[in-house]
Amino acid sequence: MAKSKKVNKVKKEKKTKETAAEKLGDLFQMQAYGLMDIPHIEMIGNREMLIENCKGIIEYGDEQIRLNTGRYILKLQGRNLSLINMSDEDLLIRGFIMCIEFVI
Numbered sequence: 001m002a003k004s005k006k007v008n009k010v011k012k013e014k015k016t017k018e019t020a021a022e023k024l025g026d027l028f029q030m031q032a033y034g035l036m037d038i039p040h041i042e043m044i045g046n047r048e049m050l051i052e053n054c055k056g057i058i059e060y061g062d063e064q065i066r067l068n069t070g071r072y073i074l075k076l077q078g079r080n081l082s083l084i085n086m087s088d089e090d091l092l093i094r095g096f097i098m099c100i101e102f103v104i
Helices: 002-036
Strands: 040-044 048-052 056-060 064-068 073-086 090-103
Touching: 056 073, 064 090
Parallel strands: none
Antiparallel strands: 040 048, 048 090, 056 064, 064 073, 073 090
C-alpha cells in the first residue's frame, strides 16, 4: 500500500507542474496578442460576443453592428443586437448573432 501512495503522489506533482506550465504559456500568448494590437474575440454560442482591442463603433443598430478593429471592419448581423458594456479595453454585445463578417 505504501508503494501505491508514493506513485499517486508523483502523478499529482507532475500534473501540477503541467498545469503551471500551461498557465504560463497562456499568459505569454495573451501578452503577444496585446503587443500585436489585434482584436481578441470570444463568443458564447451565438448569443454573446466579447471583443477586445476594438478601436470604435462605425454603425450600431439592433440588426447590424460594424466595429473598427484597426486592421479590418468586424460586421455583425442578427436580431436584437445590443451593446451591453463598453470600456477602453473591450466591448460586450448580446443578441441573436446570425452572421459575422471580416471586411478588409
